[in-house]
Amino acid sequence: MKLDRILKEIKKDQLIQLTQDLIRIPSVRRSGQGEQKVALYLSRLLEGMGLEVVVEYVEPDSPNVIAVLQGESEGPCLMFECHTDVVTEGDPSEWKYGPFDGRLVGNRIYGRGACDTKGNLAAAVMAIQAINQSGIPFKGKILLGILVDEEGMMSGVKHFIRQGWANGIQAAMICEPVDNQLCITQKGALRAEIKTSGKMSHGAMPLAGLNPIPPMISILEKMKQLEEEEIERLGKNDFLGYPSITPTVLQAPVKGEPQLNVVPYQCRALLDIRTIPGQSHEALKKQLEDIVQEEERSVNASLHSGPLKEIRETLEKGLSKGISFQSMLDVFEDRPWTKTPQEERIVRCVSKAMRSITGKDPVYGGVLGATDGTFLSAWAGIPIVTLGAGKRMIPHQKDEWVSVEDLELTSKIYAASALEFLNVEI
Numbered sequence: 001m002k003l004d005r006i007l008k009e010i011k012k013d014q015l016i017q018l019t020q021d022l023i024r025i026p027s028v029r030r031s032g033q034g035e036q037k038v039a040l041y042l043s044r045l046l047e048g049m050g051l052e053v054v055v056e057y058v059e060p061d062s063p064n065v066i067a068v069l070q071g072e073s074e075g076p077c078l079m080f081e082c083h084t085d086v087v088t089e090g091d092p093s094e095w096k097y098g099p100f101d102g103r104l105v106g107n108r109i110y111g112r113g114a115c116d117t118k119g120n121l122a123a124a125v126m127a128i129q130a131i132n133q134s135g136i137p138f139k140g141k142i143l144l145g146i147l148v149d150e151e152g153m154m155s156g157v158k159h160f161i162r163q164g165w166a167n168g169i170q171a172a173m174i175c176e177p178v179d180n181q182l183c184i185t186q187k188g189a190l191r192a193e194i195k196t197s198g199k200m201s202h203g204a205m206p207l208a209g210l211n212p213i214p215p216m217i218s219i220l221e222k223m224k225q226l227e228e229e230e231i232e233r234l235g236k237n238d239f240l241g242y243p244s245i246t247p248t249v250l251q252a253p254v255k256g257e258p259q260l261n262v263v264p265y266q267c268r269a270l271l272d273i274r275t276i277p278g279q280s281h282e283a284l285k286k287q288l289e290d291i292v293q294e295e296e297r298s299v300n301a302s303l304h305s306g307p308l309k310e311i312r313e314t315l316e317k318g319l320s321k322g323i324s325f326q327s328m329l330d331v332f333e334d335r336p337w338t339k340t341p342q343e344e345r346i347v348r349c350v351s352k353a354m355r356s357i358t359g360k361d362p363v364y365g366g367v368l369g370a371t372d373g374t375f376l377s378a379w380a381g382i383p384i385v386t387l388g389a390g391k392r393m394i395p396h397q398k399d400e401w402v403s404v405e406d407l408e409l410t411s412k413i414y415a416a417s418a419l420e421f422l423n424v425e426i
């Protein structure tokens with residue numbers, strides 16, 4: 001059986017070694033060249049395996065690596081997508097083992113990136129190597145995209161798409177830690193800033209100025225209501241749970257020191273908004289914008305009418321003249337949710353591959369954060385699935401680890417999925 005021949009080529013010790021080697025090249029995205037070192041290490045390795053490799057700089061010191069294993073003739077192209085960066089290790093003394101030691105303890109490999117996503121990257125490389133070494137002919141090609149900055153603004157995948165690499169890819173496997181579930185949907189995300197501006201004044205004479213804090217509170221309360229309405233309207237998504245609108249930063253004054261007896265000029269809030277299938281980002285942005293604009297209108301109307309106007313004019317003797325209130329919303333990042341139908345070919349192929357390896361039906365799931373797959377799906381229309389080893393709750397924490405057995409299983413699923421997708425009878 002062809003599948004057995006290929007699975008035999010996936011060597012556990014090599015998989016462990018490659019995972020350790022990758023962890024030992026720290027690639028937190030900060031000043032330094034960590035991502036570049038990982039990228040160049042992999043490009044040499046993949047070239048050595050006989051793949052066509054392109055190293056493409058997204059920014060200085062940050063290159064994407066694109067490696068292609070060509071089949072013997074034309075056919076579909078399947079992408080495996082991984083990233084080179086890892087999130088910060090935090091305080092290294094908090095870790096049981098050094099975050100970049102890549103320590104193998106029992107059945108676990110420890111270190112930053114062990115599961116997110118250097119272990120899964122190693123599993124993908126090993127799967128492709130196994131297909132290559134087995135000599136089993138196939139049509140089409142496998143493209144391995146090892147991209148930068150997934151944990152940040154995802155500049156790697158955006159560059160990859162802008163450079164035209166996504167054209168001609170029929171489906172993508174996003175290699176991320178999701179407990180080896182077959183994930184077919186992902187939450188969307190909007191990142192936004194709200195600013196309210198009034199006029200600075202003495203705390204003892206607040207009407208001489210205009211406090212931007214109460215209108216901000218009113219805006220955030222209305223957004224909380226909007227969140228509740230959306231939860232009510234959509235209910236709970238089987239894989240993703242509920243949508244959310246979460247203020248994560250609230251700051252006043254925006255510049256300079258805060259002081260108890262000074263009314264600040266400006267207040268600022270950051271919103272982390274997560275969406276689920278069924279929500280339109282355009283409609284949601286419009287609703288948020290309406291809340292902010294409505295607050296501006298109503299605060300300004302109250303300034304120039306009713307009792308406040310009189311109090312200001314008489315008590316503060318014109319100090320408050322010309323006051324006006326402004327509020328603005330800036331949505332500076334938009335990452336749509338994704339949903340790949342279960343009937344989509346890539347989902348069927350991975351599902352079949354998992355059944356041939358484990359003897360069981362896959363467990364379907366969803367990804368709560370955005371990934372590079374978000375843009376492959378939203379910008380390039382590529383059907384995606386996300387699958388990889390590693391407990392969902394471990395990434396971004398201290399003592400990150402991955403199980404060697406899970407990683408081996410992941411590598412086998414990757415290899416079998418590729419064969420299914422490339423129409424090899426397994």
Ligand SMILES: [Zn+2]
Pocket residue numbers: 083116117150176177
């Ligand atoms: Zn990741």
